Amino acid sequence: MSTVDTALQLTALTEVHKALGAKMVPFAGYLMPVQYEGINIEHETVRNAIGVFDVSHMGEFILKGEGALDLIQRVTSNDASKLTPGKAQYSCLPNNDGGIVDDLLVYKIDENSWMLVVNASNIEKDWNWIMKHNTANVEMHNISDKTSLLAVQGPKAIDALQKLTDVTLADIPYYSFTKGTFAGCANVVISNTGYTGAGGFELYFENQYAQKIWDDVMAAGKEFGVKPAGLGCRDTLRLEMAFCLYGNDIDDTTSPLEAGLGWITKFTKEFTNSAALKAQKEAGVTKKLVGFEMVDKGIPRHGYELVDAAGNVIGVVTSGTQSPSLQKAIGMGYVQTAFATEGSEIFVSIRDKKIKASVVKTPFYKK
Amino acid sequence: MNIPAELKYTKDHEWVRVEGDVATIGITDFAQSELGDIVYVEIETVGDTVEKEAVFGTVEAVKTVSDLFMPLTGEVLELNSKLEGEPELVNSDPYGDGWMVKVKIADASQVADLLDAAAYGSLIGA
Numbered sequence: 001m002s003t004v005d006t007a008l009q010l011t012a013l014t015e016v017h018k019a020l021g022a023k024m025v026p027f028a029g030y031l032m033p034v035q036y037e038g039i040n041i042e043h044e045t046v047r048n049a050i051g052v053f054d055v056s057h058m059g060e061f062i063l064k065g066e067g068a069l070d071l072i073q074r075v076t077s078n079d080a081s082k083l084t085p086g087k088a089q090y091s092c093l094p095n096n097d098g099g100i101v102d103d104l105l106v107y108k109i110d111e112n113s114w115m116l117v118v119n120a121s122n123i124e125k126d127w128n129w130i131m132k133h134n135t136a137n138v139e140m141h142n143i144s145d146k147t148s149l150l151a152v153q154g155p156k157a158i159d160a161l162q163k164l165t166d167v168t169l170a171d172i173p174y175y176s177f178t179k180g181t182f183a184g185c186a187n188v189v190i191s192n193t194g195y196t197g198a199g200g201f202e203l204y205f206e207n208q209y210a211q212k213i214w215d216d217v218m219a220a221g222k223e224f225g226v227k228p229a230g231l232g233c234r235d236t237l238r239l240e241m242a243f244c245l246y247g248n249d250i251d252d253t254t255s256p257l258e259a260g261l262g263w264i265t266k267f268t269k270e271f272t273n274s275a276a277l278k279a280q281k282e283a284g285v286t287k288k289l290v291g292f293e294m295v296d297k298g299i300p301r302h303g304y305e306l307v308d309a310a311g312n313v314i315g316v317v318t319s320g321t322q323s324p325s326l327q328k329a330i331g332m333g334y335v336q337t338a339f340a341t342e343g344s345e346i347f348v349s350i351r352d353k354k355i356k357a358s359v360v361k362t363p364f365y366k367k
Numbered sequence: 368m369n370i371p372a373e374l375k376y377t378k379d380h381e382w383v384r385v386e387g388d389v390a391t392i393g394i395t396d397f398a399q400s401e402l403g404d405i406v407y408v409e410i411e412t413v414g415d416t417v418e419k420e421a422v423f424g425t426v427e428a429v430k431t432v433s434d435l436f437m438p439l440t441g442e443v444l445e446l447n448s449k450l451e452g453e454p455e456l457v458n459s460d461p462y463g464d465g466w467m468v469k470v471k472i473a474d475a476s477q478v479a480d481l482l483d484a485a486a487y488g489s490l491i492g493a
Contacts, residue, residue, distance in 0.1 A: 039403055039429040039430065040429065232429065297409075299407055321429055321430070322407065322427070324429070329407075351425065
């Protein structure tokens with residue numbers, strides 16, 4: 001047993017995953033289930049029925065007080081002033097060098113209370129970054145270690161979950177949430193969000209309720225064919241939707257504009273590095289994150305070079321897989337702007353061979 | 368974990384079935400379970416003589432890519448063409464329909480260097 005393994009953090013459900021026979025892997029400092037039965041079957045279950053993901057490794061910060069909105073507005077790129085209580089938005093934390101500290105969800109709980117949901121790998125980095133900008137001493141709490149998060153995803157999720165709460169789930173629109181009693185547990189945040197494109201809800205609650213909520217969701221989903229789902233299919237599902245994964249598609253060096261996140265980069269307000277990003281928008285970006293499908297046989301992987309017909313390097317693959325739903329190889333990557341238009345012929349350099357691909361519109365998967 | 372007694376193995380998780388001077392080669396049950404769902408087997412060495420421990424192909428799972436190492440020096444006689452359309456056979460039947468290549472053994476003395484089922488089992492902690 002290496003020192004890395006012994007330092008791994010666990011979730012409240014680690015033993016449940018092990019008992020289910022999950023393959024457990026280190027991920028972002030946590031021991032997490034990457035798959036139970038297999039990535040393809042779990043992927044298909046989420047697309048067609050219900051999959052339950054333990055994503056308790058994600059980080060949650062609570063910000064409180066009158067200055068909280070101002071702080072959030074200064075550190076994030078989207079416009080949180082547009083949110084009303086019960087609404088959430090996708091956003092990112094730009095850095096001062098043109099890149100991204102992290103991407104996140106911003107939840108407006110009530111007028112002066114907010115929840116930020118950040119990537120597990122970036123909890124400490126984000127906390128320090130926001131703290132550094134917290135010049136007005138906004139009350140901040142890192143509740144990551146005591147908060148569990150289940151993503152119950154798939155077209156049947158709403159029917160299964162409705163059996164466990166008096167809250168009318170159909171009344172919660174996409175990117176909206178409510179706090180209520182769920183499976184007899186108080187103060188569960190029931191959020192119509194996810195990272196799969198399959199519909200469903202994310203449930204945030206105190207660790208003490210984890211076993212009860214897991215068991216009840218599994219029981220309620222049984223008639224719909226529910227299965228536990230691991231991080232492996234979470235990645236293939238999000239990639240079919242062309243959702244960015246921090247550390248793969250976006251990082252400290254990629255601009256939100258290059259990454260196609262202009263829609264969450266609002267120049268109607270000032271935020272970290274907004275002047276430089278605005279100038280970049282006006283000048284035009286030199287590279288863009290695009291989706292592509294393989295034309296010839298091969299599977300793109302993170303880090304493979306993208307080249308043109310003559311073999312010149314024009315970019316790099318940031319994510320790639322064999323798409324379980326589409327049964328073809330797909331990928332995302334940054335290319336020089338000239339190659340970013342739909343239908344552009346590009347090549348992936350796979351084991352010293354040039355394999356043909358075509359830039360396509362995203363999402364790859366459409367219902 | 369299934370480790371048939373009649374086969375030979377390598378530390379790189381290939382299995383070998385020796386019949387006369389021909390070796391049939393695939394990856395073990397342990398290997399397929401570690402890789403997860405296999406989506407593509409790329410072997411472009413048919414007709415080539417591949418040295419022992421050299422790469423003769425690549426297996427792609429949903430999440431990972433892994434090289435295939437030749438257990439015995441020899442000429443690759445044929446590949447399992449079924450894997451083109453059904454790479455998942457490597458998962459469902461690694462020692463049967465999921466076989467990968469047949470090789471004409473160049474040096475029969477190399478067979479003695481392969482692991483038997485008991486030695487392979489202890490290697491993977493089975």
